[in-house]
Amino acid sequence: MPPTRRSFLTTLALSSPTLTTTLLTSRAQDPIPAPTSPAPPTPPTPTAPATPKPAAIPPGLNPDDWVFLENNTLRLGVKRSSGAGIAWFSAAGSDENRLDHFDHGRLIQQSYYGKTDGSLWAGKPWRWNPVQGGDYQGHAAEVLGLTHDATSLKASIRPRNWAGGELLADCLMEQEIRLQPDCVIVRFRFKYSGTDIHPVIHHEVPAVFLNPSLTDFFHYEGAAPWTDAPLKKTQPGWPNEGHEIPESWAAYVNPEGLGVGVFVPIAKSLTCYRFGASPQAHGACSYFAPVVKFAITPGLDFSYEAALALGRPEAMRATFSKLRTSLLTPTLPGNP
Numbered sequence: 001m002p003p004t005r006r007s008f009l010t011t012l013a014l015s016s017p018t019l020t021t022t023l024l025t026s027r028a029q030d031p032i033p034a035p036t037s038p039a040p041p042t043p044p045t046p047t048a049p050a051t052p053k054p055a056a057i058p059p060g061l062n063p064d065d066w067v068f069l070e071n072n073t074l075r076l077g078v079k080r081s082s083g084a085g086i087a088w089f090s091a092a093g094s095d096e097n098r099l100d101h102f103d104h105g106r107l108i109q110q111s112y113y114g115k116t117d118g119s120l121w122a123g124k125p126w127r128w129n130p131v132q133g134g135d136y137q138g139h140a141a142e143v144l145g146l147t148h149d150a151t152s153l154k155a156s157i158r159p160r161n162w163a164g165g166e167l168l169a170d171c172l173m174e175q176e177i178r179l180q181p182d183c184v185i186v187r188f189r190f191k192y193s194g195t196d197i198h199p200v201i202h203h204e205v206p207a208v209f210l211n212p213s214l215t216d217f218f219h220y221e222g223a224a225p226w227t228d229a230p231l232k233k234t235q236p237g238w239p240n241e242g243h244e245i246p247e248s249w250a251a252y253v254n255p256e257g258l259g260v261g262v263f264v265p266i267a268k269s270l271t272c273y274r275f276g277a278s279p280q281a282h283g284a285c286s287y288f289a290p291v292v293k294f295a296i297t298p299g300l301d302f303s304y305e306a307a308l309a310l311g312r313p314e315a316m317r318a319t320f321s322k323l324r325t326s327l328l329t330p331t332l333p334g335n336p
Helices: 313-320
Strands: 064-070 074-079 085-092 108-111 116-121 124-127 142-148 151-160 171-179 184-192 200-208 216-219 232-234 241-244 249-253 259-263 269-275 285-295 301-311
Touching: 064 085, 064 142, 064 151, 064 171, 074 171, 085 301, 108 184, 184 200, 200 259, 200 301, 216 269, 241 285, 249 313, 259 313, 301 313
Parallel strands: none
Antiparallel strands: 064 074, 074 085, 085 108, 108 200, 116 124, 142 151, 151 171, 171 184, 184 301, 200 285, 216 232, 216 249, 241 269, 249 259, 259 301, 269 285
16 A cells, blocks of 8 residues: 555734815905915825735646745745645746645645554554644644745644544644745744653654655765765665765755755754655655654744755755755754
């Protein structure tokens, strides 16, 4: 059975009041009227700020479900019915999506893990797993709020337990997206108000599902990060494999060398796989997730930032290098 998600344990405006002007005139006994003082100029009618032009919705997509952001170079879409997860990423004006949104798990989205809870994923034991998009049976997470303009978006989400299916009242996810000329900056936030103390375990920061036509995986795995040393190129298989990422980014590209990269300064390792004998195979996908390890405990409030880019690996690497000191890179919970 093809994986439905992953197998990683992974909105002066002056009402224009009537302007009453009193003209003061001076009248002499002479029948010729004295000149009058000129009326003061009528102030201009204030106008409301212009509403940003909404980004065009690519053909075949439901405009009630999708929200798109677009600038001169990049187009990004989130899907309301999948917890406002990032489900589209392409060049501006392009109808070729580089992401995978096959189900509520296949997106670029938040995913965390905790203790075993008796839940079953397709009959197999799983664990507490708050997922931004929804659960494996197709039930959506709850979007509590979503605001946006032409190039930025904020959303708050009540996640679902991936295998258990329930909305998690003690969990809250937030997502802020900002389009830049050469990349997209995303700030993810997870808040836990429950009472359970979960074990120290790996978390996806974030989960990244890409179009299966992106077959070649690039990352740097050497001892001299950010020195333009050669990148490693592979084609991951099934199931998961792990890699160190001293430069904190990785990318999948197509045979022409173009694709999507994700940079997460907080992470130094990842898990990845490709499923399907070919990009056209049923359920085929290209997946990776930078990972970090900590325990979810009462009162947790965890935020981090990621950058998304399009292009060739070397160009994406140069873009990410410029962001090394500007993205939010917090200390991991429980680590001084």
